[in-house]
Amino acid sequence: MNTNNEMPKAYEPADIENKWYPLWEQRGYFHGEANSEKKAYSIVIPPPNVTGILHLGHVLNNTLQDILIRWRKMQGYEVSWFPGTDHAGIATESKVEKTLRESGEPGRDELGREQFIEKVWSWREEYGGAIIKQLRKLGTACDWERERFTMDEGLNNAVRKVFVDLYNKGYIYRGQRMINWCPVAKTALSDEEVIYKDVDGKFYHYNYPLSDGSGVLQIATTRPETMFGDTAVAVHPDDERYKQFIGKTVDLPLTDRKIPIIADEHADPEKGTGCVKITPGHDPNDFMVGQRHDLDIIAIMNDDASLNAKCGAEFEGLDRLVARKKCVKMLEEQGLMVEIEDIKHAVGYSERGDVPIETLVSAQWFCNMKELAKPAVEAVKSGKINFHPQRWSKTYDHWMENIQDWCISRQIWWGHRIPAWYNDETNEIYVGLEAPSDGGSWTQEKDVLDTWFSSWLWPFSVMGWPEKTKTLEYFYPTCDLVTGPDIIFFWVARMIMAGCEFMGDIPFKNVYFTSIIRDDQGRKLSKSLGNSPDPLDVIDIYGADALRFSIIYIAPVGMDIRYSNEKCELGRNFANKLWNACRFRLMQGPVTEGFRDLSGVNHDLLTPDEKWIISWINEAIIMTNKSLEDFRFHYAVHEIYELVWSTFCDWFIETSKVRLFGNDEEKQQVLQVLDFVLFKILRLLHPFMPFITEELAHQMGFLTEEQTIMQESYPRPLANLNIPSIMEKDHDLLDLVEAKFQLVRAGRSLRANAGVPDGKKINYFIKATDQINADFLNSEIASLKILLKAGNIEISLIDYDVASHGAAPSQIANAGIIYLPLDGLIDLEEERKKLNKQKKELEGWIKGSIAKLSNEKFLSNAPEKVVSAAQGHLEEMKQKLERVESLISDLK
């Protein structure tokens, strides 16, 4: 127990944060046991990329999860937060390639598959998972014993089993289809990995001569270089302009081919010239047109998006953009180009490569999602899974109901290799957990699976599936998922499908979608803009607690957050405030025994102020728990901020000083109340600010060295404890306390307006509203004096004697009128102006109020409560007006 009062004046987080985390981890506080008697609470982390480093998005996301974990743990759940990283196929592969290139080592292709993969593994050993270490700086209570990696052996088993199952069900198939191709990573991509950007482009109008020499057809395209893959020109069947040409052919320029003119509804007469070139090998729409008309598919590109031999010697090997220019030039030379129009249009970009993707026909593995989607849609619709904010379920529904087949194969090496084998002789395909053992000659599929094909199993693969583990039995399904709305399709939707399919149960009950963090000008955070602060720097300056607290405090519900480092001052200042409140308390003496339950105090002897603070702590406990239940984190934080700073520090500590410096009996009682409230505050705040609350709970002597606040209970409404429900019992008394504080504010205002320095003791005269207030204020005279820094306060039921003392500035409060006698130094003109302004305002309100209350419809329709409140309010204003009027006449 710490009884010294040598706490530094300002809170310095660095040492304290570095001290506690290793202790927590070593003592196993973060671990949840699967065989507990307690109720389970679990979360799986959205696994950050193994190449990733901590950024503010992670800070927000993981702080929220940590709040939930610590809160539930303190509530008595057996909790486990499953951490880990994602192997991030394309990102990691290109990262390692880049590293090799920069260090002059042999590259990917020189190394060959096996050696390259070894390199990736060793890179991961050395540099990968930096983010995991960085998370510890944030204070995250992850169950590190359970850390997983999407490429570890267990997860690989899960992936293979899922692939085989879905293949056997007929959902997974291999086929030739139009896919998205990244020419940088040289791999297929799923539709979700394509980002559409509006870019400046050109719309080329040029002529295809009719083979019979009877004229030309003018077509329009943004990509002339794809003409080498054209196998038709389409016009709309009802387009009168072109009907006569249907069935004829045109001479495809720059080639020696003739291609037919076909009628297809895909051709939009309104668009361009109404004639559209059909390139079934390189455009999804044209592909479908091609299928309808049985057109040839000509693939004209190499895997790096340069043109291939099909385009002729002049074009072979040229990059698509170079080829485009050349095409245009040649068409111009041949007099075929008619017009080049500047347009803005949407172009698909590869997420990683940041270059336009190509759509092309390729043999890939696909997963048909239609059946998988059905129960997943139902799970959200029925409310088994809840989205917060709820509106995201609409986005989810829309995508799920239009779900397309998922292209799951990738032409890279770093990933789960597809468990399919081709028979070298018969080309037969075998799919299984292991290679076929029939002695035949089989070659395994070279492609690996999309990274998300392992991530979508995360909620149960981290628990050991497909083994039937105790962990799985106890912790599955998880409770809450915290993630960004940007991966709702990539990850959230797919996890729900996988959970329903393979576990027969949803993977989580709630999904909380975080805000997106922007800089204070509203721009996205990015390395290239240099507006992405390093959270570790922020933690160095302000502390992890401050960063956590601030980011939650400023996070609007379901909207973008505008962040700047300066905003962390809020959290730092708050931590310092709390620190000093505790420091002040310790200066008054060692901890009292009643800090848990006020056991050393006769509850009947509690003063009004003490009852007041206890009722407020009760209120804060109720609100904080409720807010967390509803995922309204910022509410909870605001609630606690207000409680600590305003309610506790500004009012209760200040008013308690009179008793702290009074007799010993009074002092002992108020110390107990201070301890009781502070220990509740520390526990209430712990999930948000884990370090400082742990430190202070020890500094204060609430906990012994062997104990931790993590294992203390989260505050529950006091009605559940053995403390009388003060709120109900003493309602009127609490109103009197509030009225006292209001009167204090009025008195301070008088002092400030009169320009009397704070240090100078002054006298006040109070005319109480009635006997009850008079009695109460008299009993609180010592408190009033200290709050008002007054020398003497006279409380009376009789009017202030203007005749003998001269007029004095005054303020009206509910408890009474407070006067500041200034020995005639009053500025009568100012005072009159102030009172007349008040009078006018009051008259306005009274007028409105009377009108409202004489409205029959209001009286009959509004609820009783509202009507009586309005009546009470009117009475109040009328009385106040009377007082103002009498004060005005006093000034004459």
Next chain:
RNA sequence: GGGCGAUUAGCUCAGUUGGCUAGAGCACUUGGUUUACACCCAAGUUGUCGGGGGUUCAAGUCCCUCAUCGCCCACCA
């Protein structure tokens, strides 16, 4: 083309089923070396709740409409 969100104090945002005189932080002004805290204390200043219409006794809150900004989806050749 569809869908979603935003618009409240100088700035960033609260304002949960409509109900007392619309709030907070920051910023700003004035005063303060009060025996916790200047990362502080006290007192202040700042609002046609984006425009218009409607429902209602009552609208920042519900409905319609317009405007501006942002995001997502969709095959705009």
